[in-house]
Amino acid sequence: xxxxxxxxxxxxxxxxxxxxxxxxxxxxxxxxxxxxxxxxxxxxxxxxxxxxxxxxxxxxxxxxxxxxxxxxxxxxxxxxxxxxxxxxxxxxxxxxxxxxxxxxxxxxxxxxxxxxxxxxxxxxxxxxxxxxxxxxxxxxxxxxxxxxxxxxxxxxxxxxxxxxxxxxxxxxxxxxxxxxxxxxxxxxxxxxxxxxxxxxxxxxxxxxxxxxxxxxxxxxxxxxxxxxxxxxxxxxxxxxxxxxxxxxxxxxxxxxxxxxxxxxxxxxxxxxxxxxxxxxxxxxxxxxxxxxxxxxxxxxxxxxxxxxxxxxxxxxxxxxxxxxxxxxxxxxxxxxxxxxxxxx
Ligand code: KG4
Ligand code: ZN
Numbered sequence: 001x002x003x004x005x006x007x008x009x010x011x012x013x014x015x016x017x018x019x020x021x022x023x024x025x026x027x028x029x030x031x032x033x034x035x036x037x038x039x040x041x042x043x044x045x046x047x048x049x050x051x052x053x054x055x056x057x058x059x060x061x062x063x064x065x066x067x068x069x070x071x072x073x074x075x076x077x078x079x080x081x082x083x084x085x086x087x088x089x090x091x092x093x094x095x096x097x098x099x100x101x102x103x104x105x106x107x108x109x110x111x112x113x114x115x116x117x118x119x120x121x122x123x124x125x126x127x128x129x130x131x132x133x134x135x136x137x138x139x140x141x142x143x144x145x146x147x148x149x150x151x152x153x154x155x156x157x158x159x160x161x162x163x164x165x166x167x168x169x170x171x172x173x174x175x176x177x178x179x180x181x182x183x184x185x186x187x188x189x190x191x192x193x194x195x196x197x198x199x200x201x202x203x204x205x206x207x208x209x210x211x212x213x214x215x216x217x218x219x220x221x222x223x224x225x226x227x228x229x230x231x232x233x234x235x236x237x238x239x240x241x242x243x244x245x246x247x248x249x250x251x252x253x254x255x256x257x258x259x260x261x262x263x264x265x266x267x268x269x270x271x272x273x274x275x276x277x278x279x280x281x282x283x284x285x286x287x288x289x290x291x292x293x294x295x296x297x298x299x300x301x302x303x304x305x306x307x308x309x310x311x312x313x314x315x316x317x318x319x320x321x322x323x324x325x326x327x328x329x330x331x332x333x334x335x336x337x338x339x340x341x342x343x344x
Pocket of ligand 1: 011135136137138139162163164166167178179180181184269270271272273274275300301302
């Protein structure tokens with residue numbers, strides 16, 4: 001049996017997991033740094049790096065213990081090498097490389113965004129090509145996933161990512177950090193028709209996303225809020241605007257992908273944990289007779305299992321042996337093969 005250890009440390013979670021080639025998650029340990037950063041209302045890179053360093057050995061050991069596995073039984077180690085905060089990346093990648101050297105097993109350098117993009121194949125039977133909406137704290141793009149290393153970009157954000165806009169709006173409305181889940185919870189009690197907010201770039205032929213203007217519109221409306229319920233309603237209106245934008249963009253993408261033989265539509269990244277967004281995308285996919293898939297909620301936000309799984313896929317495809325790979329704070333998805341989808 002092939003056992004891959006996956007290590008994730010690109011942002012504010014120190015995570016490790018053991019995943020098998022036959023798609024069993026033997027362990028999945030996530031240490032969240034929320035308490036370390038909460039005080040500052042967002043992630044402080046230096047604090048994040050130190051917290052990774054303090055926790056990484058404990059988290060990896062627990063992943064092995066929970067899987068009931070000895071380090072000698074691990075077949076390969078996959079580590080996130082980018083994109084992300086450089087301090088954390090160095091900690092995780094160096095730890096993974098050290099295990100690889102000490103145990104004489106392959107080290108697999110994993111791109112964090114690609115890991116989100118492929119993670120659906122760990123829990124669902126889905127072949128390529130599928131349409132992917134990737135929405136995390138640092139990224140937002142729509143692409144066709146043709147293979148584990150081939151992504152055809154349809155559109156991406158020209159300013160904020162979706163997760164970033166959730167986090168900024170949450171801060172603005174006093175909902176704290178992390179913002180995404182707080183906005184989802186608060187929205188459930190709000191009137192999502194109360195405030196009129198823009199749906200930027202939602203016009204035919206425009207493939208990219210923009211969220212900065214929406215955030216500014218929320219800020220302006222927030223100045224007029226008097227009661228707590230006003231803010232709850234504004235929160236619900238913001239989430240509704242995001243949902244409308246995503247539904248519009250996915251629908252546009254489905255129209256231009258009509259002859260692409262898509263196997264389904266997938267949403268991945270932390271924002272995919274949002275149930276209201278999942279339901280809206282499920283409905284639009286039903287209209288198009290396509291499967292809508294998203295990872296289980298705990299595998300949407302950052303975790304080691306998705307890193308281990310891309311490690312498995314790369315291991316099986318003989319794409320490994322990256323000991324000399326240096327962590328990269330900026331590392332576009334499959335950069336050599338990325339191609340912009342032609343407009344119209
Ligand atoms: O993928 P992820 O864990 O980290 C990055 O790779 O960036 O995504 C984190 C992002 C944060 O911006 C967080 O606010 C957002 O995902 N998020 C959510 C929800 N849960 C997490 N956004 C909307 N609704 C949620 N339930
Ligand atoms: Zn992520």
